[in-house]
Amino acid sequence: MSKRQKFVLRRLGSALLIAFLAVSFSFVLFRALPGDAINFSRVPNATPEQVEALRHQLGIDRPLVVQYGLFFQSLAHGDLGLSFRDQQPVLGTLLVAVRNTLPLLILGTVIAIVVGTLVGVTAGYGQGTARDRLMTGLAMLLYSMPVQWLALLLVVGLSRWFPSSGVSDPFLLDTGFWAVFTDRAHHIALPAVCIALMVFGPFALVARSSQLEALADDHVLTARAKGYGNRRVVWREAFRSAILPIVTLSTLTLGFAIGGQVLVESVFSWPGVGLATVRAVSARDYPMLQGIFLFITLSVVAFNFLGDVMHAVLDPRVAE
Amino acid sequence: MSVLDIRGLHVWFDAPDGRSAHAVRGVDLAVRPGERLGILGESGCGKTTLILAAMGLLPSFASVGGQVVLDGIDVLCDGEKSARTVRWTHAAMVFQGAMNALNPVHRVGEQIADPMVFHKQCSRREAKERTREVLGLVGLPASVARRYPHELSGGMRQRAMIAMAVACEPKVLFADEPTTALDVIVQAQIGDLLYSLSERLGLALVLVTHDIGMIAEHSERSVVMYAGVIVEDGPTYEVLTAPRHPYTRLLLEATPVVNRDRPLVSIPGSPPRLDQPITGCAFAPRCPHAFEACAVRPPLTGDGHVAACHALTQGRLS
Ligand SMILES: Nc1ncnc2c1ncn2[C@@H]1O[C@H](COP(=O)(O)OP(=O)(O)OP(=O)(O)O)[C@@H](O)[C@H]1O
Numbered sequence: 001m002s003k004r005q006k007f008v009l010r011r012l013g014s015a016l017l018i019a020f021l022a023v024s025f026s027f028v029l030f031r032a033l034p035g036d037a038i039n040f041s042r043v044p045n046a047t048p049e050q051v052e053a054l055r056h057q058l059g060i061d062r063p064l065v066v067q068y069g070l071f072f073q074s075l076a077h078g079d080l081g082l083s084f085r086d087q088q089p090v091l092g093t094l095l096v097a098v099r100n101t102l103p104l105l106i107l108g109t110v111i112a113i114v115v116g117t118l119v120g121v122t123a124g125y126g127q128g129t130a131r132d133r134l135m136t137g138l139a140m141l142l143y144s145m146p147v148q149w150l151a152l153l154l155v156v157g158l159s160r161w162f163p164s165s166g167v168s169d170p171f172l173l174d175t176g177f178w179a180v181f182t183d184r185a186h187h188i189a190l191p192a193v194c195i196a197l198m199v200f201g202p203f204a205l206v207a208r209s210s211q212l213e214a215l216a217d218d219h220v221l222t223a224r225a226k227g228y229g230n231r232r233v234v235w236r237e238a239f240r241s242a243i244l245p246i247v248t249l250s251t252l253t254l255g256f257a258i259g260g261q262v263l264v265e266s267v268f269s270w271p272g273v274g275l276a277t278v279r280a281v282s283a284r285d286y287p288m289l290q291g292i293f294l295f296i297t298l299s300v301v302a303f304n305f306l307g308d309v310m311h312a313v314l315d316p317r318v319a320e
Numbered sequence: 321m322s323v324l325d326i327r328g329l330h331v332w333f334d335a336p337d338g339r340s341a342h343a344v345r346g347v348d349l350a351v352r353p354g355e356r357l358g359i360l361g362e363s364g365c366g367k368t369t370l371i372l373a374a375m376g377l378l379p380s381f382a383s384v385g386g387q388v389v390l391d392g393i394d395v396l397c398d399g400e401k402s403a404r405t406v407r408w409t410h411a412a413m414v415f416q417g418a419m420n421a422l423n424p425v426h427r428v429g430e431q432i433a434d435p436m437v438f439h440k441q442c443s444r445r446e447a448k449e450r451t452r453e454v455l456g457l458v459g460l461p462a463s464v465a466r467r468y469p470h471e472l473s474g475g476m477r478q479r480a481m482i483a484m485a486v487a488c489e490p491k492v493l494f495a496d497e498p499t500t501a502l503d504v505i506v507q508a509q510i511g512d513l514l515y516s517l518s519e520r521l522g523l524a525l526v527l528v529t530h531d532i533g534m535i536a537e538h539s540e541r542s543v544v545m546y547a548g549v550i551v552e553d554g555p556t557y558e559v560l561t562a563p564r565h566p567y568t569r570l571l572l573e574a575t576p577v578v579n580r581d582r583p584l585v586s587i588p589g590s591p592p593r594l595d596q597p598i599t600g601c602a603f604a605p606r607c608p609h610a611f612e613a614c615a616v617r618p619p620l621t622g623d624g625h626v627a628a629c630h631a632l633t634q635g636r637l638s
Pocket residue numbers: 333341343361362363364365366367368369370379594
């Protein structure tokens with residue numbers, strides 16, 4: 001087995017361990033909270049017998065260890081329980097929310113990561129030029145701007161042309177592919193742009209600074225001495241050797257972004273994971289919250305693992 | 321016909337505050353094919369700057385004047401595009417930062433082979449073949465091609481770097497302190513390797529080092545620099561045993577020699593600031609033989625072994 005494979009296996013092991021701990025933590029967390037599910041079920045004036053019956057029905061009268069085992073058992077079946085709010089399975093609701101968040105993630109986050117990195121690298125190459133200062137200034141400005149404010153600016157400025165809430169027009173009559181596509185594209189424009197602007201800043205800044213550092217490395221001088229052209233020196237030599245911080249930031253950003261953008265989704269009423277979180281919190285919908293919590297932790301762990309794998313693939317020194 | 325011809329080279333490093341350091345102040349240097357040339361001089365006298373200028377690799381905030389001709393191409397004036405065509409194919413370099421001069425994320429073999437393909441000297445297949453060949457030439461096993469730089473020791477890395485530098489069959493090899501940061505045994509091996517490669521391949525070698533022993537052993541001609549100018553230039557044996565310029569004399573006396581019982585001296589004072597204009601001989605303020613004439617910059621005079629010193633030409637040096 002190569003060093004890289006060993007490294008990846010080790011990381012997989014620790015990712016699984018962390019996932020297990022996180023899931024257990026969520027079990028403890030939601031049981032350590034004051035009161036239990038009964039307090040939140042809408043049973044005013046229940047008699048003690050009724051409460052007991054309900055506790056039994058929900059399984060929370062059993063010893064904690066048993067509950068813990070059952071918790072994992074149902075998890076293994078994909079059973080996250082029923083939402084307090086509408087008595088629907090948490091899993092189904094969560095999946096719908098994830099399906100709504102994904103396009104935002106791809107259009108907003110992924111594109112902004114790519115563009116931010118390109119811009120940062122270009123700015124780093126021409127350090128000190130007017131273009132560099134313009135790009136860095138813009139990135140700083142966007143980076144420091146509160147998201148909700150950015151979102152409101154977009155709504156105020158552009159909602160004449162683009163709808164500012166929801167994923168689609170519920171009254172759309174034409175069900176043809178293009179009509180539906182245009183409608184969706186119109187709806188996603190503002191939230192996606194908002195997320196993109198928010199994500200762009202840190203990537204441009206990190207890419208710029210790691211590129212600056214890489215360009216000063218001795219091996220870049222070797223590359224130039226070899227007669228390579230600028231493009232090759234900037235990308236294949238400098239950027240390629242300075243890519244790790246960007247990979248780390250990308251996987252972290254994606255891991256969290258898939259858990260939804262609470263602020264953006266609230267402003268644009270985008271029914272994704274972020275908005276589901278807000279709703280669950282305000283309805284004290286504990287099973288739903290627990291489901292979301294699980295989903296977010298697992299995705300963060302998964303993306304971190306992906307980041308580790310990419311490190312090992314991209315930089316031979318990592319596996320040492 | 322020289323493989324490298326430098327005429328009237330000046331380099332200024334422009335600082336952001338508007339001042340500029342005049343790091344190379346008029347250097348003429350011609351290197352003949354296969355010649356081995358050593359450059360001596362204390363830290364900051366412009367040796368690295370001279371080499372970088374010769375390759376056309378100075379940073380953009382440096383201004384350059386004069387002429388550097390490599391393989392018929394003026395690397396300073398003919399534009400970056402044509403300068404690139406002579407880099408590595410006509411002149412290659414091995415430098416100070418041996419540890420970090422290789423790209424950490426590409427395999428050593430790729431880094432040796434890529435320039436050959438890039439300069440269209442051969443196909444990728446042939447480049448691979450040639451990679452094995454040059455690795456053998458520097459005494460490394462062919463398996464090193466598949467390694468990453470961090471898997472090699474410092475000495476092996478420097479050998480790999482040298483293999484890389486000779487792969488495209490350049491006419492000149494610049495080696496800027498190629499042995500600093502290596503242990504003494506490896507230093508000697510690298511010195512010998514450079515020497516034997518230069519002999520076998522007919523490669524001109526420009527060797528910058530603080531190690532006078534290395535110059536004595538491996539170069540036939542020596543150049544001494546002080547504050548951005550050449551103050552002495554001649555056959556190594558003569559320069560080291562019968563130095564003409566007062567600076568060279570002091571520099572040699574300030575160098576420790578094993579097995580020789582003599583007091584070590586240090587040169588009083590420090591080199592001049594390069595961000596202020598220097599008139600006359602730059603060494604005059606520290607020179608025990610300075611006199612009125614030194615207020616005018618002395619030309620290099622002599623035949624075969626030249627030095628820039630008024631006291632010398634006027635017979636005031638004993
Ligand atoms: N990138 C740079 N920016 C500004 N000044 C520089 C730069 N590189 C060199 N200099 C200045 O130019 C002068 C010559 O430096 P150079 O590196 O050529 O000296 P050197 O002879 O190679 O010294 P060393 O033996 O320490 O390597 C020094 O005064 C240095 O401060």
